[in-house]
Amino acid sequence: MTLTEKWRGGLLYAGVFAVVAYCLAPFYWMLVSSLRRTSDIFDTSLLPSSVSFENYRAVFDPAQGFGRALLNSLIVAGITTVLALLLATFTAYAMARLEFRFKRLILTLIIATSMFPVVSIVVPLLKLFTDISWINTYQAMIVPSMSFALPLAVWNLTTFFRQMPDELEHAAMVDGCTRGQAFRKVIIPLAAPGIFTTAIITFIAAWNEFLIALSMTNKPAMQTAPVAISKFTGATTYETPFGSQMAAGVLVTIPLVVMVLLFQRRIVAGLTAGAAK
């Protein structure tokens, strides 16, 4: 190894370190701050002087209603994901495997809706839901969430189905399966990893949703976790409870980070699907 090569290698690892630091430093700061005591929350040391779970206890103070908010988030994001996947699996299969007129147009339209400004549907739906008294209900959050969850799921699944060799179904059909049976007995089991990845990506998108949940609820008991945390109140009105906000932020983010770490390979494949091929 020559000296320049060594230099180049060193530079590369400095670069890698910079990328990782860039991505993790703010998150690390949230974690560290959440572990500080209220009295030294404004410390700027890189490690908490004494680890304290005071903030986490404050988050689960019944007055904050955070447990309920987590449950609401889970219900809204969970049902949205299940519904979107149910519909998207069939549509994506048709998009990947069948020939029909206007296929390109329909797929482009479906993808285009995912770029739609959410506020453009929130405004009219807010009026509609006010009229039929759906405000503060789960369906008022689930229905608008479908507008971004469904296109996302269709796009991801279409890519996954396309990656599966055509011969699978042909073999099944030669053996006497109908197309429906081939889909049910061959494609679905084999596409399970793809469906699972799509579920994770869709769930994360629905879990992170803020605008719809903010607009469609005004009762604290119906707020989802991101909305609830943004409305945390401190001891006095003018004091922002940064400590408990950071702790709650960590609690909301950790499940996602764990999922991301476990399934990073698949998620990257899902996110980059279609963009680079």
Add this chain to the structure above:
Amino acid sequence: MADTKTPAGRAVHPAVGSSSGPLNRRRTRKQVRATAGSGRMAALLVSPTLLVLTIVVLYPTLMALNESLYGAKGLDPKTGFISDTEPFVGLRNYADILGQAGERFWNAFWNTTFFTVVTVALETLIGVAMALIMHKAFRGRGLVRAGILVPWAVPTAISGLLWRWIFNSDGIANALIGHQVLWTTEGFHAKVAVIVAEVWKTAPFIGLLVLAGLQVIPKEVYEAARIDGASAPRQFWHITLPLVKPALLVAMLFRCMDALRMFDLPYILIGAQKHSVETLSMLAQHEASNVRFGPASAYSVLLFLYVFLIALTFVRLLGADLIGDVGADTRKRKGRRLRIPAPRRKEVTA
């Protein structure tokens, strides 16, 4: 992108990639059998999705269009009572937005545009740099990939709170720069805070997409360039950049569309109704939450048109690289795709 060359209407069977002669003939025969009667089946499989999207996207859009022509409930001039119905005002909401309330609309419009242009430009630069580093790094690639997904996974609302804490007057940002800046108060620094937070969260996303683009460039191309004596910067400009362009453009389009509807971050980081960071989404949401549905709808219609125009411009200017990829066969192919010649592109986007 080999098969985007066929006219859009008659796409080849999506599961078949390359197009050599004998394979082609075999495919045609297979296709006839495999797709017999698939039209009806496709309709059956696709219609639920289309139905749901019609209900949750198309119908609300038309409702907003209609609603934007109505004013707020008020005193009926004839009876003097408060009327239950909203009066029809025609285009007055739009006239008001562009005239009377114009200052607020144009401010939000420029904020939205400014955020979009600046954040997407910065994200692209940082994202491409990240992708190049990740592509070169062999050891620790898994670690980097895991790390890079963290900002993406953090909910935007939470990242708003996190940066609000970082940019707090006694926070770490001020400690690091050694100045007392009140980041979250009105002013240009509030814009800076929003941009920093947004770029942090989304640059890794561009990095991921570009990395995927880099990974399909064959090594031989670089070898040939090296033999021809091309320097590293020249290789980057003349090989890497043109070849990742499709992936990069898709990423940028997505980011643009996302930045144009920005809401969570300025709303939480700085607050509602803050002049220096109010975006069009925030404006529309604020009007709607104050039961002024007419003006709110007009704002959201204008935002929709703006987003639509930008998307259309993207597709027109940059060609089939964008939509062609979406509609076409996205299977991984062994061969390197060929760029579509210009006249073909029009055909595909049309």
